[in-house]
Amino acid sequence: MVMGMRAVAGAVALLAVSGGAWAQDGDPAAGEQNFMQCGACHQVGANAMHLVGPDLNGIVGRVIGSVEGFAYGEATAAMGADGTEWTEELLMEYLVNPTEFIGGSSRMPMMYPDEQFRRDVIAYLAQFDAEGNRAE
Secondary structure, eight states: OHHHHHHHHHHHHHHHHHTTOHHHHSOHHHHHHHGGGTTTTOOOSTTOOOSSSOOOTTOTTOBTTOOTTOOOOHHHHHHHTTOOBOOHHHHHHHHHOHHHHHTSOOSOOOOOOOHHHHHHHHHHHTTBOTTOOBOO
């Protein structure tokens, strides 16, 4: 029993230490290549516009469903109504299955089960501020 408790405590400690390092564990250059799959619906960068989906400038740290000029679905807008922001952790969860994450109403049909793919895309997106300036 004590050994089992120690194992659980160790796993929790490991998760606490490793949490929040998604972009740090990702490769922005690989993420830029991976983002080409997203480009039909999303843009990022200085001249990014809304397409089928909102532009993704400043997505990390942005309130969910809050980009001006984009018509979000009710479920997405409701997720951000209390000020909940997109964190790297939430993006990791979301990108696995957006429809399930949002509650069955996401317009994003793509699913990305590969963890490293998601880490790389997030590392790429995390470079852009809200105005589309890319940190070097």
